[in-house]
Structure formats: C-alpha cells, structure tokens
Amino acid sequence: MVDLKEHVMAHHRSKIELMPYSFLSENNGFWMANYPETYAKVILPSNENSQEAMKARIEVLEFLNRVDNTNRKKEEWTLGWKCPKEMVKGTQEEEVESEKPNGSYSPTRPTIYEGLALQQLTLGLGDSTAIFKLDLGVSIRFYMIHLNDFRS
Numbered sequence: 139m140v141d142l143k144e145h146v147m148a149h150h151r152s153k154i155e156l157m158p159y160s161f162l163s164e165n166n167g168f169w170m171a172n173y174p175e176t177y178a179k180v181i182l183p184s185n186e187n188s189q190e191a192m193k194a195r196i197e198v199l200e201f202l203n204r205v206d207n208t209n210r211k212k213e214e215w216t217l218g219w220k221c222p223k224e225m226v227k228g229t230q231e232e233e234v235e236s237e238k239p240n241g242s243y244s245p246t247r248p249t250i251y252e253g254l255a256l257q258q259l260t261l262g263l264g265d266s267t268a269i270f271k272l273d274l275g276v277s278i279r280f281y282m283i284h285l286n287d288f289r290s
Contacts, residue, residue, distance in 0.1 A: 139167040158190045169194035172210065174218035186219070187279075192272070195219065261285075 143162050146154050160166055168174055168183035169191050177183070184191045202212050210218075257280070258269040266285035271278060 139164050142167070142170060158193060160184070160190045161193060163190065166190045166194055169219065170198055171218075186277075 164181050165184040168177050171177040198215055254270055254272045257271045260267050268283045270281045
C-alpha cells in the first residue's frame with residue numbers, strides 16, 4: 139500500500155481527491171492487491187459492501203479496460219476478490235455488524251460510481267421511485283430510492 143499511495147499521490151492526485159477517505163487504507167488494499175490470498179492472511183480486508191471497497195473494485199476494472207498489457211486478467215482479479223470469504227470466515231460478518239451507516243454527504247467529496255446505472259424511473263403523484271443498478275464486477279446490487287414532492 140505504501141508504493142500504491144506514493145504512485146497515486148504522484149500521478150493521480152486529482153482523482154484520489156474524489157475518493158472516499160479510507161480508499162487507500164491497508165484494509166482496502168486487499169481489493170487492489172496483486173496477491174489477495176496472501177494479503178488476506180495478513181490484513182483483514184475491508185467489507186466488500188463498503189463504499190471504499192466498491193470504489194476500489196470499480197477503479198481496478200476501469201484500469202484493466204484502459205491497459206492491455208497487465209500481469210493479471212480481469213477473471214483473475216475477480217476470482218481473487220472472492221477469497222476473503224474463505225480466508226477470514228466469521229470475521230467479515232462481525233465487521234458488517236459493527237459498521238455504522240454513514241448518512242452524511244460531502245459536496246466537496248461526493249461519491250461517484252461509474253458502474254451505477256438507472257434501471258427504472260417511475261414518476262407519479264405523491265409516490266415516485268427510482269431503481270439503480272450498481273455493477274461491481276463480482277456482484278450486482280440494486281438500490282431503490284423513494285422520491286417525495288418538495289415545495290420550497
């Protein structure tokens with residue numbers, strides 16, 4: 139992670155400023171590690187559903203799409219991402235329970251997911267919903283947002 143942090147700060151500073159604060163944490167390094175099986179033996183991976191883990195997977199997949207001559211192919215990355223379930227059974231479940239939802243929004247550091255797409259938008263009087271699909275490479279998540287009338 140030290141080498142990755144130095145590289146990112148030297149070559150991608152403007153992009154890292156848009157990432158969640160813990161994007162380059164040791165725990166989140168699992169999702170960007172060349173050898174995730176070994177990494178998971180030493181450092182507990184961040185929860186796969188956390189904002190920083192999802193963003194790391196999206197960034198790795200976008201990197202693989204941009205660069206042709208990588209040492210590992212997309213299938214190898216996504217297979218490696220499945221290993222923490224076997225490596226640290228029970229530990230991740232505890233982490234999920236202790237994780238507090240963060241309802242705060244920062245206009246200076248918004249979360250941007252390139253893999254997020256609007257699936258359905260239903261507008262009506264009083265009851266409207268939007269359904270979004272988030273493709274993370276190893277899993278797909280759906281989110282439903284209820285929209286309310288707002289009068290200022």
